[in-house]
Each structure stands twice: as structure tokens, then as C-alpha cells.
Amino acid sequence: MASMLNAGARSDNIEVHKYYSGTVIVAVFLALVFQAFLHKYGRWSELIDLPLLVTIYFGVSKRNPASGLLLGAAIGILQDALSPDNPIGLYGIAKTLVGYVASSIGGRIDTEHPLSRFGLVFLFFHFHQAIFAVTQRVLLNHSAPFFTLRLLLDSLATAAFGVALFALLDRLRRRS
Amino acid sequence: MLDTQLRQRPLLLLVGVVLAQVLLLAFQIKREHDVPLIRYWAAELVTPVGRTGTWTSSKIRGIWTGYIALHGAHTENERLRGELDQLRLRNRDLESQAGEAQRLRVLLDFREAHPEAPMLAAQVIGASADPTSHILFINRGERDHVRRNMAVITPDGIVGKVVEVFANNTAQVLLINDRESGVGVLFADTRTHGVVKGTGDPEPLMDYVSTDEKVHAGQLIVTSGEDRIFPKDLPVGVVADVKQGNMFQVIHVRPAVRLDRLEDVLILLSRQDVTLKAVQESPAEPAPQSGAPADAPKPAAATPQTQAAPSPPSTPER
Numbered sequence: 001m002a003s004m005l006n007a008g009a010r011s012d013n014i015e016v017h018k019y020y021s022g023t024v025i026v027a028v029f030l031a032l033v034f035q036a037f038l039h040k041y042g043r044w045s046e047l048i049d050l051p052l053l054v055t056i057y058f059g060v061s062k063r064n065p066a067s068g069l070l071l072g073a074a075i076g077i078l079q080d081a082l083s084p085d086n087p088i089g090l091y092g093i094a095k096t097l098v099g100y101v102a103s104s105i106g107g108r109i110d111t112e113h114p115l116s117r118f119g120l121v122f123l124f125f126h127f128h129q130a131i132f133a134v135t136q137r138v139l140l141n142h143s144a145p146f147f148t149l150r151l152l153l154d155s156l157a158t159a160a161f162g163v164a165l166f167a168l169l170d171r172l173r174r175r176s
Numbered sequence: 177m178l179d180t181q182l183r184q185r186p187l188l189l190l191v192g193v194v195l196a197q198v199l200l201l202a203f204q205i206k207r208e209h210d211v212p213l214i215r216y217w218a219a220e221l222v223t224p225v226g227r228t229g230t231w232t233s234s235k236i237r238g239i240w241t242g243y244i245a246l247h248g249a250h251t252e253n254e255r256l257r258g259e260l261d262q263l264r265l266r267n268r269d270l271e272s273q274a275g276e277a278q279r280l281r282v283l284l285d286f287r288e289a290h291p292e293a294p295m296l297a298a299q300v301i302g303a304s305a306d307p308t309s310h311i312l313f314i315n316r317g318e319r320d321h322v323r324r325n326m327a328v329i330t331p332d333g334i335v336g337k338v339v340e341v342f343a344n345n346t347a348q349v350l351l352i353n354d355r356e357s358g359v360g361v362l363f364a365d366t367r368t369h370g371v372v373k374g375t376g377d378p379e380p381l382m383d384y385v386s387t388d389e390k391v392h393a394g395q396l397i398v399t400s401g402e403d404r405i406f407p408k409d410l411p412v413g414v415v416a417d418v419k420q421g422n423m424f425q426v427i428h429v430r431p432a433v434r435l436d437r438l439e440d441v442l443i444l445l446s447r448q449d450v451t452l453k454a455v456q457e458s459p460a461e462p463a464p465q466s467g468a469p470a471d472a473p474k475p476a477a478a479t480p481q482t483q484a485a486p487s488p489p490s491t492p493e494r
Contacts, residue, residue: 087201140205
């Protein structure tokens, strides 16, 4: 019981951000919609992984590994479902792990400064890509790259866009 | 113990969720089965919003391109209309010049093809004020050595003759369909003589052809040269219609030249015989504006002159 209290006290010491109701669902939904339908407006949308950004942001903000991994799993499975070429579970596994790790480290590092956010997104992008590539190689026997120049550019673009998107999502936080 | 469980719960959940997805992947790969239900739900969830977004964006683009981006289009439209009007005028001017150049080229070709026959090009500058008379004014006169009774022709056939010459570079031409006109003619094939007389109508009549003579529509009529105005074998026209009269047949002649659309003509300065063969064989087609009808008759020179031509009863001269 004491350990439970300790655990609760420890979690109470970590700043957990709360949002207006429906914010997470709407944000996830819009990220999937934009990712799915913005392809026809140009290749720029291929540079940025919006569902990944939403997974990282809410994982880091909620700081609850369980909800983080479940949110990542849900986003990944929906992204797979909207990608007819992908078997369902490919993005799901990668984003489950991203959500889990993001929510686990959210309370331990500074996630408010734009530079740290840039670095965080950059690293998570490549972490996500690494899991994606491993899953493809091991389970699907596909040769997916771990790192390319194109992926580097994509990660930089996603990180830069993420800094702006995170600042926008910060405005939806409920003031305590 | 509980602390360990609480700490490990997310990790266990993670393992469970990842394992479930691995199994789902394995199921899809092993059985080559898709999971259509999940895709169906996802599509049902997302596509309405995507469709609405697409519709909205297309409407916004439509409003932008159809209204907002058209700011200033009215001014531009007015300017372009002005430019279009100017270009139309310019185009009409150029077309007129091109037509004139083509007509003059035909006349020039004709002149060059007949160096033996001195001739002078002239432009039609007016017509008689009397609607029943068929008289033209041309821009050549005494100073150009134009004299009365000189033949006026085009490369397609005869037009008429000069009836009055003025000192101020003007002359009057009596067309062959004027009621005062008479031209000695013969049928190109049978060499039967007659006289083409104007009636005041667009089509003159060929007279003095006996009822015994076989005449048919389309028969070519050429000058006989006996009126001492027109050289021999110049096209006059073709038979348009034949009716039997008391003594002579009533033959309507369709002139070889469009007499109502003349713009440029040639004045023959001498009675030197002229054949239209050279021009007809040249590659340059005569311009329709020069007065040639679409069914202009063949050149007279192509007709062999094997028969002795009987003299007409009379060849009227003005």
C-alpha cells in the first residue's frame, strides 16, 4: 500500500498536461485525414508524418506509458488500415513502441523547448523508421532501409513541422 | 510485489499489444488474408471528412478562381476587346490587300502570257447611276491611249467595250449584258454564228441561231471576231437555257465573267488575237474576285477551228 502511495506520489510530482475534452480524438482524426487526403495536393505531405507527430506529442504530454502505447497502437493501426499496401500492424507496432517510449521519457526530459522538441521528433522519427524497417525485414521479408538521405530530409522536415505543430497543440491545453 | 506489478503493467501491456499485432501480421501473411473489416471501418471513419474537405477546398478554389481572382478581368476584357476590334480591322485591310494582289497577279500573268497583244490593266472605279444600264467606269482614259471600241476583258472572258473616253483618266465600259450591247459570237464546237445581245438582265441572249440548230445547255460560246472589236475565240459564256422561237432560238447566255463583281479588267489596245490558253494552263488559279464564275467555260483556244464559219445576219456596233 505504501509503495502504491509512493508510486502515486511520484506520478503526482510529474507534470501531466490535460486537454479539453475531445482534443486528442480530433487531433488524431485530423492527422489521419490530412495524411490520407493531402497526397493529391503535392508531394510535400509525404515528407511529414503527421500521425507520428501526434503520437509523440500526446505521449510526451500525457506521460502515461499505458495510454501512450495504446494511442500509438490505435493511430498506427488506423494508418495501416488507410494504406492499402500495408498489412495491418506494420505502422501499428512502430507507433505502439514510439507512444510507449515517448510517454516514458516525457517526465524525465525537457519537452517544452523548441530545440529539445526538434531533437526529440528527429530521434523518434528514426526510431520509428528503425522499428518499421525491422518489422518489414523480419516479418515480411522486405528490404526496408534503416537510413537514407531522403529519410534524413524527411526527419528534418517532420521535426521542423513538429515544433510548429506542438506549439499549436499547446494552446489546446487546459489551464490547471 | 504490487509496486513491481504496477511498474510492469505498462510493459506487459506493451508486450501484449505488440504481440497481438505481430500475430495479426503473421495471420495476414501466412494465410494471405487481409483484414477488410478494419480497413472498412477506417475508411468509413475517414472518407466522409476527406470528401467534405475535398468538396470544401474545391468550392473555395472555385470561388477564388471564379470571383476573387477575376478582379481586374473587366478592365482586361475591355482592353482585349479594343485590341480585337483593331486586329479585325487590320485583318480586313490585309485580306483586301491580299485579294487585290491576287487579282493583279492574275492580270499580270495574263499580260505576260500575251506579249503579242498590247493591253492595259484598269480598275473599276464606278458604275452607272441607272440601274437598268450596265456601264462601268474604269480608271484609264485618253492619257493612257484608251480609245472608243476597245475590247475590255479579263483572263476569264470578255467584259464589254469602251464606249466613252474622258481626258481625266476615266473611261466608260459597256458590259455585254447591257441592252445596247451586241457581240459577234459563235459556238465553240459547232462554229455556228450568232450575236449575243444584252437585254438589261444579268444574262444576255444569243440571237440569230436558227431553230434547226442543235443547241444544249452548257455549250461554250466564244467571240467570232467579226464585230471588229473583240479578237476571235475569247470566251463569252455558256448556254444557260434554250427555248424555241419563231425563226430563231431564244438562248440565254451565262457570261464567262461575273459582270456584277468586276474589280480589275484588261483593255486590249489593239485587235491582236488573244487566246486564253497560256493563262488557263498556268499553275496560278484566277482569283474569283476578278469576275470569274465557278463554272467558267473552257478556253476558246482548246476548240479546233475546222469548220467554215457562216456569217451572221448582222453584227451590231455601237
